[in-house]
Amino acid sequence: MKRHLLSAADLSRDDAELVLTTAEELRSLADRPIKKLPALRGRTVVNLFFEDSTRTRISFEAAAKRLSADVINFAAKGSSLSKGESLKDTALTLEAMGADAVVVRHSASGAPHRLAHSGWVRSSVVNAGDGTHEHPTQALLDAFTMWRHLGPKSGGSLDGRRVAIVGDVLHSRVARSNALLLRTLGAEVTLVSPPTLLPVGIESWPVETSYDLDAVLPKADAVMMLRVQRERMHGGFFPTAREYSRRYGLDGRRMALLQDHTIVMHPGPMVRGMEITADVADSDRSVIVEQVTNGVAVRMAVLYLLLGGSQPAVSTEGLPE
Amino acid sequence: MPAHLEPESAAAADNARTVMDGSDIGRALTRIAHEILERNKGGSDLVLLGIPSRGVPLAERIAERIASVEGYAVPVGSLDITMYRDDLRMKPARALLPTQIPQGGIDGRTVVLVDDVLFSGRTIRAALDALGDIGRPKAVRLAVLVDRGHRELPIRADFVGKNLPTSLVERVRVRLLGVDDVDAVTILGSEGEGA
Numbered sequence A: 001m002k003r004h005l006l007s008a009a010d011l012s013r014d015d016a017e018l019v020l021t022t023a024e025e026l027r028s029l030a031d032r033p034i035k036k037l038p039a040l041r042g043r044t045v046v047n048l049f050f051e052d053s054t055r056t057r058i059s060f061e062a063a064a065k066r067l068s069a070d071v072i073n074f075a076a077k078g079s080s081l082s083k084g085e086s087l088k089d090t091a092l093t094l095e096a097m098g099a100d101a102v103v104v105r106h107s108a109s110g111a112p113h114r115l116a117h118s119g120w121v122r123s124s125v126v127n128a129g130d131g132t133h134e135h136p137t138q139a140l141l142d143a144f145t146m147w148r149h150l151g152p153k154s155g156g157s158l159d160g161r162r163v164a165i166v167g168d169v170l171h172s173r174v175a176r177s178n179a180l181l182l183r184t185l186g187a188e189v190t191l192v193s194p195p196t197l198l199p200v201g202i203e204s205w206p207v208e209t210s211y212d213l214d215a216v217l218p219k220a221d222a223v224m225m226l227r228v229q230r231e232r233m234h235g236g237f238f239p240t241a242r243e244y245s246r247r248y249g250l251d252g253r254r255m256a257l258l259q260d261h262t263i264v265m266h267p268g269p270m271v272r273g274m275e276i277t278a279d280v281a282d283s284d285r286s287v288i289v290e291q292v293t294n295g296v297a298v299r300m301a302v303l304y305l306l307l308g309g310s311q312p313a314v315s316t317e318g319l320p321e
Numbered sequence B: 001m002p003a004h005l006e007p008e009s010a011a012a013a014d015n016a017r018t019v020m021d022g023s024d025i026g027r028a029l030t031r032i033a034h035e036i037l038e039r040n041k042g043g044s045d046l047v048l049l050g051i052p053s054r055g056v057p058l059a060e061r062i063a064e065r066i067a068s069v070e071g072y073a074v075p076v077g078s079l080d081i082t083m084y085r086d087d088l089r090m091k092p093a094r095a096l097l098p099t100q101i102p103q104g105g106i107d108g109r110t111v112v113l114v115d116d117v118l119f120s121g122r123t124i125r126a127a128l129d130a131l132g133d134i135g136r137p138k139a140v141r142l143a144v145l146v147d148r149g150h151r152e153l154p155i156r157a158d159f160v161g162k163n164l165p166t167s168l169v170e171r172v173r174v175r176l177l178g179v180d181d182v183d184a185v186t187i188l189g190s191e192g193e194g195a
Helices: A013-031 A055-066 A087-097 A111-117 A136-154 A173-184 A213-219 A241-248 A288-307 B007-015 B022-040 B055-070 B122-134
Strands: A044-049 A070-075 A101-106 A124-130 A162-166 A188-192 A208-210 A222-225 A263-265 B016-020 B046-050 B076-078 B110-118 B139-147 B159-163 B171-175 B184-188
Touching (some): A055 A101, A055 A288, A087 A101, A101 A111, A101 A288, A124 A288, A136 A173, A136 A222, A136 A288, A208 A213, A263 A288, B022 B055, B110 B122, B139 B171
Parallel strands (some): A044 A070, A101 A124, A162 A188, A222 A263, B046 B076
Antiparallel strands (some): B016 B184
């Protein structure tokens, strides 16, 4: 693996599969009386969150603590960041405190890349979501969830599996990271979205696109619903919420179109009644709660593989830093 | 073409000395199985935990022998010690190996750790730490196929397949069917004298 995890594209297939198999071993930790491993004793992980987040921050915090790392939480609200401190000065402060890894969430796309390649810090940088760009650990936990459900029936891989990602692709860092990672793992991704919510340049992504959800659902092995990110919308992307959910929402009728083994996923937070109805979210097909559990295991795997040794885990096809 | 064997077997043919073959290993494991039963006064409350990778097939084979003597199966599992190693920080991060604790856990049981080679003792030290995070066994015993000496910690084995005096420059290699293509214990000398 590289020293930083900034994009799902940083991961070779070997890297990604190493994360998945490591996460599989770490997942059983949740069933033990002592949910702790000593691998990162004495290492410091800083959670640097410039943007609101509950589940990702808690997930990273739990992952680092279960590996015995010391965790420092640094949220924009209530810190010097709200007083106008720059990313650079914050980074220099963290460096002076001796952080071994910085987990960063920022509203500006590319902020983690800047942090990693500016020379301000020597620590590993893990992107926990930057703007509308990428969210690689979310893609890893989604792939892990699919792999656990769909992998055993196809020889432990996602080769040839069809994944539909539905909704607000334009504002979704989850969609981009998933598209890149799932491609690396051999799955076929179809993005389903209104034309106004597909990003410019989508034809260069390794995916197919469709505007017709009903046509895509019967072939899918996994369906991932995305939240409509109204806080990032400044303009009319669709006429009304009701029309959006009628055309692109997953309800009981559409769920009946799915194959028996197909799973329904959502990265959270969900807006019930908008992109997904309550009966679908609470159905047997829904693995949304499991995604949260898997998130801790996957983030433990990432932190362990980046920080556990003298250098990140070496994979045979790893790209040179 | 026989001349183009894979490099490993070519090197093995040069200076490897076989000290245990398949039947030697089988007899040693049978004896260890009996010794475990004798020491434990039967198979009750026993849990065998193999240390991956080659401790696991050894633990399974010992369990088979115990089952054939006692008439019932004893729980077998595996215990990965990667994250408890004292040299974790000295090498690139390593892949984890499977940990499989049998149903019923280890609390109040007699745990027999099973490994292929006992050398410095550091692996066993790590395994004891790992066990402490999983439960509190009544007792922990250690069974190894080969004890090659050179301990660096105050640790000894309770059940030994073969004591093998070695020099520090020699390498002991255990191969087991299931993981490898043959059952054998070999010593690879580095003196360059040939076999």
